[in-house]
Amino acid sequence: SIRSVGPPPELVRQREAKWINIIAQWDRILLKKTSKVKLQCQKGIPASLRAKCWPMLCGALDRMKQNDDLYQSWVDVIERDLDRQFPFHEMFLSKDGHGQRGLFRVLKAYTQYQPEEGYCQAQGPVAAVLLMNMPAEEAFWCLVQISKQYLPGYYSPLLEGVLFDAAMLTWVLKRTCPAAHRHLQHHGVEPLMFATDWLMCLFTRHLPFNTLLRVWDLFFCYGVRVLLQVAVVLVRRVLGRPEQRKKCQGQVETLERLRGVREEVQEEDDAFIAEVRHIIRGLR
Structure with missing residues (x-):
């Protein structure tokens, strides 16, 4: 497993409180990425809140609300690269473990969502880090936002x-x-x-x-x-x-x-x- 280091607990609690306040005012503050939000991102988002904040920041939360039933249609294939993603991390050690199964579903779902692009190997480690920080459905929509909104053309055949x-x-x-x-x-x-x-x-x-x-x-x-x-x-x-x-x-x-x-x-x-x-x- 990966060693955890970081700021003292009191500072973490203060930052958590600030982010909880920001999340509560999502429509007014976070959506616009105000200077307050940028400052808190620079200081680092508390690990306990990344699963909420990353999907909000990148717009994945909005996509999830618009596509609630797509997640249910995911099917099986893409096994080639599963055991290459963070092979020493406890989450991805086993082929039958929840980490590799979740990664498989997320990557396969993306190929269904964007069949003209298909699967790009570089998306594997990106999806793995997302899964370390949030459930599979949120990870999928964050991957969609990264691929389509943040990095358009990165994972297309012509790069x-x-x-x-x-x-x-x-x-x-x-x-x-x-x-x-x-x-x-x-x-x-x-x-x-x-x-x-x-x-x-x-x-x-x-x-x-x-x-x-x-x-x-x-x-x-x-x-x-x-x-x-x-x-x-x-x-x-x-x-x-x-x-x-x-x-x-x-x-x-x-x-x-x-x-x-x-x-x-x-x-x-x-x-x-x-x-x-x-x-x-x-x-x-």
């Missing part, structure tokens, strides 16, 4: 959304960390070579779990630009200093360091989240 955002990442890197950008250009390393998996999997394979949850809090509030800012911070962590760039003498070495970026982020890394927040504020 046009990913291609566009990878090109955007090149521009953002040139603007925010020119030395790293020059290093990548010099060695022929394009963002598509290392950031495709980052973006499509929403960093599920590349960040410690508790830091990942904090990133997703921001993602559900601010949208895709959070993913680009996280990518920038990760590149900075790997190539931001001259001595780091000197250790990467070619394309292979550079890509190896970027693909092993998880080592550069600590569990529940407040400094990492602060860097992401700083870039978000700078882009308002």
Whole structure:
């Protein structure tokens, strides 16, 4: 199981109380993503309330209300990738366990809901993280919102959304960390070579779990630009200093360091989240 770390219990209770108050005023406050909501997302949503807040923030709750009977029609197939998603997490250890069964239903349901797109492997770890935080029906509708509203074109056969955002990442890197950008250009390393998996999997394979949850809090509030800012911070962590760039003498070495970026982020890394927040504020 994944080790749980985080703020002291008193602070958690205070944040829970604030979120409960926000949820009670959903139509007036949360739906508009006011500055109050954004501030609380930046501080981190309490684990006990993510199952309520993520569906509300991304609009999945509204879709659930409009499609109550679709969930009942889900059928069986998509087993290929089930045991690859967080294989050491107790929820997904067994093929017959509730974790893999729930993941199977969610992914199969998506292929029925969007038959023209079908199933994309990168949706597996995304759905798995959702299931760790909420029941299967809510997880399904959050996956729908992520795929259709937050990341359109990411999971389609041509991956046009990913291609566009990878090109955007090149521009953002040139603007925010020119030395790293020059290093990548010099060695022929394009963002598509290392950031495709980052973006499509929403960093599920590349960040410690508790830091990942904090990133997703921001993602559900601010949208895709959070993913680009996280990518920038990760590149900075790997190539931001001259001595780091000197250790990467070619394309292979550079890509190896970027693909092993998880080592550069600590569990529940407040400094990492602060860097992401700083870039978000700078882009308002």
